[in-house]
Amino acid sequence: MGPFNKPSPISSVKTVDFGPFLDGSDKQGVANAILDSFKSIGFVYLVNHGLDEAKIASMFEWSKKLFSQPMDIKQLAPHPVSGAHHRGYSAPGREKVIQFDDGDSEGSMPVGKLAEVPRDIKESFEVGREDDNEMPNIWYPDGILPGFKEACLDFYWTCHEVEKDILRALAVGFDLPENYLVPSHSRADNQLRLLHYPSVPTNVLKDANASRIPSHSDFCTLTMLIQDDVGGLEVEDPNRPGSFIPVPPVPGSLVVNAGDFLMRWSNDIIKSTIHRVRTPASLESGDDAMVPSRYSIPYFCGANMDVVVDSIPGTWSESRPKKHLPISAREYIMERLAANY
Numbered sequence: 001m002g003p004f005n006k007p008s009p010i011s012s013v014k015t016v017d018f019g020p021f022l023d024g025s026d027k028q029g030v031a032n033a034i035l036d037s038f039k040s041i042g043f044v045y046l047v048n049h050g051l052d053e054a055k056i057a058s059m060f061e062w063s064k065k066l067f068s069q070p071m072d073i074k075q076l077a078p079h080p081v082s083g084a085h086h087r088g089y090s091a092p093g094r095e096k097v098i099q100f101d102d103g104d105s106e107g108s109m110p111v112g113k114l115a116e117v118p119r120d121i122k123e124s125f126e127v128g129r130e131d132d133n134e135m136p137n138i139w140y141p142d143g144i145l146p147g148f149k150e151a152c153l154d155f156y157w158t159c160h161e162v163e164k165d166i167l168r169a170l171a172v173g174f175d176l177p178e179n180y181l182v183p184s185h186s187r188a189d190n191q192l193r194l195l196h197y198p199s200v201p202t203n204v205l206k207d208a209n210a211s212r213i214p215s216h217s218d219f220c221t222l223t224m225l226i227q228d229d230v231g232g233l234e235v236e237d238p239n240r241p242g243s244f245i246p247v248p249p250v251p252g253s254l255v256v257n258a259g260d261f262l263m264r265w266s267n268d269i270i271k272s273t274i275h276r277v278r279t280p281a282s283l284e285s286g287d288d289a290m291v292p293s294r295y296s297i298p299y300f301c302g303a304n305m306d307v308v309v310d311s312i313p314g315t316w317s318e319s320r321p322k323k324h325l326p327i328s329a330r331e332y333i334m335e336r337l338a339a340n341y
């Protein structure tokens, strides 16, 4: 490609109907569409994805219930100080101490304190599989939010089923046996994250240093994200570094994106793209307006910790040699987690 032949900008993330993969009527067509999207921008919307709508609604209800608790209750299952143990509740902007209006069930922040707002204006609750002894879950004491733990774990395993279907589609896209990627994800070394971005005045998010979630890529195999109807998620156009395109809510969809681990695994053929959450485009005028509170639920899917990955067959050749050395998932994730917190 010469200098006058730049790749064209990408204007939106494609929507793929997952139904024909799930019912077997057009597995290859769906698989190709997903893989194409992963190659070009690393993101795709899936509709008819098979994740139970009632369970999604119920998980959002639990998330709202959790985040509307007073701070001293939420802090009863605190995320450990070590970033390597990624479980439990993280208060908004935990790197910097700020004061919150605990009594407000919407979780909005008192305007007087906004000068001290940290980079990350969000709070989160992280869940792993319950039998993970290396990184045990951190739950609330008995009597606090009864039913929450069961709901999270049920949702965790429900998402794992959809994860396996997406992994099957990716394998088919690579012309590999359908179950090529599933066994290396059999342990469900995943992470369910409940996210709440509190309501803040618009001008707060205009500050270059503040955002709901700053630009980052995910470091797992893939992420399945459910967002509410507020919007604000944006992904960088790989053909136009620095230019972001909105990933607005599409009712009934899952946003699926590739992580750095899958990018490495695919010898960089699949893209793990930088994304962020800011003020939804529709609200960009009017500094005094409050950006509404936003809830989202990402489910990060990781390979079994003991799996050592090397470039997927078909992603390398003599003319496109392997770009990375083999690495175990444990080694990779631990490195990344420790660097992040």
Ligand SMILES: O=C(O)CCC(=O)C(=O)O
Residues within 6 Å of the ligand: 193, 195, 213, 218, 225, 227, 233, 275, 276, 277, 296, 297, 298
């Ligand atoms: O809240 C969102 O829409 C995105 C969250 C995200 O990118 C993340 O948690 O890694």
Ligand SMILES: [Fe+2]
Residues within 6 Å of the ligand: 216, 217, 218, 275
């Ligand atoms: Fe992300």
